[in-house]
Amino acid sequence: MKDRVFIRRKREKPQADTVREPARSLPIIARCDVAVVGAGIAGVAAALAASRNDAKVILIEKENMCGGLATLGMVLWYLPLCDGNGRQVMAGIAEELLKTSLRYGPGKIPDAWQEGGDIVERKKNRYRLLFNPAAFACALDELLLESRVEIMFDTRFCGVIKKKQGAISSLIVENKSGRSAVECCMAIDASGDADLCDAAGEAVSLFAWNRLSAWFYYCKDGEIKLFSGGEGRYLDPPRRGERVYNGLSWNDVSQINLDTRKLLLSKLEEIRQGKKDSEVYPVTIPSLPLFRMTRRLKGRYVLGEADVKRRFHDSIGVIGDWRKPGPIFFLPFRLLAGVKTPNLLTAGRTISTTVAMWDMTRVIPVCAVTGQAAGTAAALAVSTGKTVGTIDIRKLQEMLLAQGVLLSPRF
Secondary structure: HHHHHHHHHOOEEEEOOOHHHHOOOOOOEEEEEEEOOOOOOOHHHHHHHHHHHOOOOEEOOOOOOOOOHHHOOOOEEEEOOOOOOOOOOOOOOHHHHHOOOOOOOOOOOHHHHHOOHHHHHEEEEEEEOOHHHHHHHHHHHHHHHOOOEEEOOOOOEEEEEEEEOOOOOEEEEOOOOOOOEEEEEEEEOOOOOOHHHHHHOOOOOOOOOOOOEEEEEEEEEEEEEEEEOOOOOOOOOOOEEEEEEEOOOOHHHHHHHHHHHHHHHHHHHHHHOOOOOOOOEEEEOOOOOOOOOOEOOOOOOOOOOHHHHOOOEEEEEEEEOOOOOOEEEEEEEHHOOOOOOEEEOOOOOOEEEHHHHHHHOHHHHHHHHHHHHHHHHHHHHHHHOOOOOOOOOHHHHHHHHOOOOOOOEEO
C-alpha cells in the first residue's frame, strides 16, 4: 500500500510530454532494387510485377499472411474485371490473381466469362467470384515464391532514411530480429494507409469516418455459412453522436477490433433467433481491423468521377465501377507517383483520388492493376537509372501491354 501511495504522489508532479530515444546505428539486414511495403493485393501485384521484370524485390508485411483485407479481413468478393456491359477492362495480374484464388479452394469463374463465353450473357453476369480466404492466402505464398520474391513477415515499417536530394535510401523496419534497415533503389507504398508516403513527407488526404462491418464464417446446425454485411452509407459524414473510426490512432484501431467482434456476436444472436438449443457459433473471423479507407497520396493529378472515359497520355490501365454497370476510367501514371520523393510509388487504396473515387479504387481488382503498374514502373526505373518522374511512359505502356494489361476495354 505504501508503494502505491508513493507512486501516486510522484505522478502528481508535472509530467513531460515526450521522452528522447537514444540515437543508434541500425544494421542493414537486406538490400534490394525494389522494396514493397504491404502484402495486400496491391503489394503482391507490385512485387510480382517488379520481380518478373528482373528486379530484386523484398516484400515487407506486418502480418503473417499475404492478401490483406482479402484474406485476413475476409472481404472475399473478387469484384468485377468488366464494365458491366460485357467488356473486360482489367486483365494481367488482376485476372491472374482472380484465377489464383481458385487454386486450392471452392469458387468458379462465371460460365459467360470462360473461353468462348456468350457475349449476351456477359452483359447479364459480371466477371467476378466469391473465393475462400484461406485457400487464396496459401496460393499467394506459392505465387510469390515462384517469382523469387523475398517476403519479410511479422515486420513493421517504421520510417525512412532519405538522401539529400530527397530520394529514399533505406526503409526502417522492426521485427523479432530488432530494429534495422532495408536498403533499396525504389520503394512502393502498398500499406493501404499511405504509411510510407506520409513518412517520406508526401502530402496526404485523410478519411476519418470508417464504420463497422462484419465478414465471417459461422456454423449453423452443422452447416458452414458466410455472413457479409455492414453499414452501407460509409461515405456520408457521421451523424451527431455516431461512433466512427479514423484508423490512424491506436485507440481507434483497438476499438474497431473490439466493436467488430461485438457486432459479430450480435449477428450470431440474430441468426440464432433466440433459440438457445440452436447450434450456431463462429468458425473464422477477421484478424485485421476492417477500415475501408484511411489515408491516401495527394499526387500531381487527383482522379475523380468527372474523369469518366477520359483518356490520358500516361494511362497505365482501365477500371470499371464495381457498384454499377457502365462507367470506365483510365488511370494516369501520375496517380501513383510521389511528388517530393523521386523514387517513391504507391498502389492500391492509397493512390491519388477524390473521396468518391477512392471508394471505387480501393477494391481488389483495382489494387492489382495499380500494383502491377507500380511494380513494372519501379523495375523500369531501376534498369534505366531513372526516377518516377522521368521514366519513359511509352516504354512502360509497352511493357504493361506485353504483360497482358488492358489499356483499352476488351470486347
